[in-house]
Amino acid sequence: MNKKLRQAIIAGNWKMNKTRPEAKALIEALIPVAKNATCGVVICVPFTNLETAVELTKGTNIKVGAQNCHFEKSGAFTGEISADMLTEMGVEYVVIGHSERRQYFGETDVTVNKRTKAAVAAGLKVLLCVGELLEEREQGITEEIVGLQTKVAVMGLTADEIKNIVIAYEPVWAIGTGKTATDEQAEEVCAYIRGVVEKLYSKADADAMTIQYGGSMNPKNAAGLLTKENIDGGLIGGASLKAEDFAVLLEAASK
Numbered sequence: 557m558n559k560k561l562r563q564a565i566i567a568g569n570w571k572m573n574k575t576r577p578e579a580k581a582l583i584e585a586l587i588p589v590a591k592n593a594t595c596g597v598v599i600c601v602p603f604t605n606l607e608t609a610v611e612l613t614k615g616t617n618i619k620v621g622a623q624n625c626h627f628e629k630s631g632a633f634t635g636e637i638s639a640d641m642l643t644e645m646g647v648e649y650v651v652i653g654h655s656e657r658r659q660y661f662g663e664t665d666v667t668v669n670k671r672t673k674a675a676v677a678a679g680l681k682v683l684l685c686v687g688e689l690l691e692e693r694e695q696g697i698t699e700e701i702v703g704l705q706t707k708v709a710v711m712g713l714t715a716d717e718i719k720n721i722v723i724a725y726e727p728v729w730a731i732g733t734g735k736t737a738t739d740e741q742a743e744e745v746c747a748y749i750r751g752v753v754e755k756l757y758s759k760a761d762a763d764a765m766t767i768q769y770g771g772s773m774n775p776k777n778a779a780g781l782l783t784k785e786n787i788d789g790g791l792i793g794g795a796s797l798k799a800e801d802f803a804v805l806l807e808a809a810s811k
């Protein structure tokens with residue numbers, strides 16, 4: 557099975573949660589439960605927790621990610637953080653194009669592309685989020701929307717650079733709503749995205765790419781989603797904030 561050609565990754569997206577002491581407590585609880593995971597383990601924490609996370613996870617199998625970065629290297633961009641600032645700290649991953657950034661902060665496919673290119677150029681691995689709105693699914697244009705988001709996001713990336721991209725398929729209607737895509741719905745779109753990557757790059761690049769599902773993935777529904785051929789792990793919001801829930805997801809992805 558081609559699933560063996562790539563690593564499943566369970567990535568926690570903490571969003572705007574956890575003060576530094578709270579982050580420390582959660583990471584200390586995560587280290588022992590992540591220890592035996594054979595899947596990749598990433599925690600994407602708020603900027604204020606990055607230093608704590610990098611320090612505490614040294615020598616463990618947990619990698620640290622940020623939740624965004626700017627496309628310029630430095631300068632007059634109040635409130636922004638550059639990709640170089642992240643790599644200098646020891647951060648390895650960054651979430652780009654999350655639907656909350658698109659919905660609430662004016663992120664567009666074009667800015668997602670600029671941020672993705674800057675992140676990869678700085679040596680970061682990108683968790684690139686794509687996904688349709690409910691009305692887009694109802695209109696029957698999920699593939700067009702997700703296809704376009706994917707194509708624009710990776711515009712200008714070389715075949716070498718695409719190896720540093722993980723795509724997270726996150727249907728917007730499933731994020732934080734408790735409504736999960738069915739295993740079949742999620743598999744269908746993840747397979748479609750893999751086809752888009754194959755057309756843009758090659759079959760080998762598409763087969764090697766980790767494509768996650770995200771959107772209310774939890775200990776109850778993870779096993780079904782994660783056994784699907786084209787779903788290689790998950791980007792996890794709510795269920796990444798409790799060590800016991802995250803542990804179940806790591807176990808499911810390590811099978």
Ligand code: PGA
Binds near residue numbers: 733734772792
């Ligand atoms: P959720 O969030 O698991 O809470 O739905 C997923 C995400 O937004 O990455």
